[in-house]
Amino acid sequence: MKLNIPVHKNEEYPAKVVDLTYKGNGVVKIDDFPVFVPNALPGEEITVRITKVASHFAWGRVMAWQKKSPDRVDVKDKKYIQTGIAPLGHLKYEAQLKFKQHQIAELLAKAHLDEIEVLPTMGMDKPYHYRNKAQVPVKAVRGQLETGFYKRGSHTLVPIEDFYIQDPVIDKTIVVVRDLLRKYHVTPYDERTGKGVIRTVMVRRGYYSHEVMVVLVTNTKRLPMEKQIVDGIVTGVPEVKSIVQNINDKKTNRLLGDKNKTLWGTDEIHDQLLGIDFAISPLSFYQINPQQTERLYQTAIDNAGLDGSQTVIDAYCGIGTISLAVAKHAKQVYGVEIVPAAIDDAKHNARRNGIKNAKFVVGKAEEQFAKWQEDGLKPDVVIVDPPRKGLAESLIEATGKMAPQKVIYVSCNPATLVRDIQRFAEQGYHVTKPIQPVDQFPQTTHVESVTVLERTEE
């Protein structure tokens, strides 16, 4: 069957932007045919040039604006759009927060769940400079060693000094390291030839502790001019507590290798989340935006309604952030997580904080739920914080059988959240409070939220 496609590559059309996708692209319709246009906002009138045509949609680029949205802000630097550091950076922050709230509301409406209310998104007072971790590639650009970020969908490095959404101390640290690598002629890794020394610079900084960790990822066992570079970092970054070499000598897209060598200072740095002290080593997972993580998880914990007598399951517990914070308000907490290293960190952090009523298990949450159910475990509250794909159906069924009074759902994907709300209804659980979105990643399209489900049917 021949498809009737009304647009052609490289042709230009006048168009009105009618929507914004969940990925932050504007949508225009040309004879009802959808065209996705980056950097275009609803209400804008534009001239669009078609860049790519597929069978049911096309991509386009804005060539000119006839009318701009009142929600548009000037992007500080076009590099943030080119690299995808701030894909919503052209939208006013208040409009970003509404965009996130509406995304959940629209998906609920499509599922005929309009009766569930969605609260305004909890945002940040300063929605930039929030990231406590940077992983920047190092490459030769026109013969000079540069640090920066890749252009979207490519391995072309765009040199950047101010990353806008990262802690500025981290940005400064990267420049100090870059200048030392240049000064001592350390060669950047070349992924085509597999030659060169330095691949990536990773920097972490504790939000409360201010402790800085610098990780130099090398393609070689030895870091040339090690002493000079370490001395230069210690002098140039007063808050540094740990300098580590991570060896990654494989031809891979993975950023970090498995082997770490502490070159100076401690093996780990520390920071607090929800009053718990966490040890962070080079390979540990740790929340990227601590201020908003505290608000997101505190919302979840407050809604659990704990008084010290309850048994709580924290599914997809990662390094146990929620479990360890919940432990002081519960009788017993059980955490399950698929990554063994994260569970090691959770146990390590429980011991360091003197927490004895949290038990952590490595495994697939869906399988562990079936085991707990068979063992007769009767949690009062189940907290879930799954990855984007949401919950396995079997986990929802096992939850129904264990019959907790409440399920607190921390979600990073509204589409799977709405699907799972419908599946929970089949088990007798209904949303009893408005959903609370929390902006964990300002300037990006990520949408996090907390939903409270209660057992309303036997």
Ligand SMILES: C[S@@+](CC[C@H](N)C(=O)[O-])C[C@H]1O[C@@H](n2cnc3c(N)ncnc32)[C@H](O)[C@@H]1O
């Ligand atoms: C959104 S994160 C939760 C982070 C956690 N609350 C914390 O503070 O560290 C989702 C977690 O689910 C884990 N995960 C993914 N699939 C899983 C599965 N089938 N069973 C258990 N954990 C899984 C991931 O490794 C990740 O740590």
